[in-house]
Amino acid sequence: MTALFCSIKGLSVRYGWETALDSIDLDLIVGERVAIIGESGSGKSTLARALAGLLPEEARIEGKISWPALGHAPAPGRDFGFVFQDPGTSFNPVLTIGEQVAEGPRQHLGLGWRQAFARAEELLERVGLPQPKNLMHAFPHQLSGGQRQRVAIAAAIAARPALLIADEATSALDVVVQAEIVGLLDSLVREEGMTLLFITHDIALASGFVDRLAVFRSGKLVEAGAVHSVLSSPANSYTAALIASHRDLSTPPMITGRAS
Ligand SMILES: Nc1ncnc2c1ncn2[C@@H]1O[C@H](COP(=O)(O)OP(=O)(O)O)[C@@H](O)[C@H]1O
Ligand SMILES: [Mg+2]
Helix, strand or coil, rough: CCCCCEEEEEEEEEEECEEEEEEEEEHHHHHHHEECCCCCCHHHHHHHHHHHHHCCCCEEEEEEEECCCCCCCCCCCCCCEECCCCHHHHHCCCCCCHHHHHHHHHHCCCCCHHHHHHHHHHHHHCCCCCCCCHHHCCHHCCCCHHHHHHHHHHHCCCCCCCCCEEECCCCCCCCCHHHHHHHHHHHHHHHHHCCEEEEEECCCHHHHHCEEEEECCCEEEEEEEEHHHHHHHCCCCHHHHHHHCCCCCCCCCCCCCCCC
């Protein structure tokens, strides 16, 4: 059975004369992994911010976003976890890793510091970081980019959000680390039953593990569909060009099956 997690209807976002998103209709199913694909400036981050209610004041918004599966108005941090491209800017340089990961459980799960720290340590282990006990006392600058992104993921899922939004979360990493982080997101999302919005300019990377692709261009949703159908018979010429630019995508990749 499929349950509707989120329904976006006629969503437009404008900044002055600039249209960042133009009449977007898109549904997300509970537990589904959807990739938002598009070049820089196509409106991907605007969509993520609109979903999370985090658009800047100057944005003019039309349309409707509803959350049938949540049953309440969504709150960032509790209902959504975010992972951004550069965790360097989302971490506070003077707080320890432990303090930063414990903040979510403290705020949103009502845990005291002691329990929140215990949960943080558990989460660091969960995201595959070595020696989580020691890491709790480390500062962000002491970690590699890949390790920082694992910490960012731990922080993002700390309050058990229903939706994880990864906005170019692997774009600053080299390909090997990128593959590791995608593997981690894939298994966490399955195990926790989260819905995933994986935002990237890289159609090849996303196609290896998501269920559905939504291709954006200049603020418009030009095509959406199951990965294999979009790759094998793209309906839009822009999508076809994107696919053609990746030699390894001209034959559809193996789609990983869902864990039962
Ligand atoms: N705060 C803002 N003020 C003005 N224009 C913005 C703002 N945020 C985004 N835009 C514009 O909206 C468009 C979409 O941006 P964005 O959603 O960040 O694209 P993407 O994430 O796909 O690179 C771009 O043309 C960008 O310049
Ligand atoms: Mg962006």
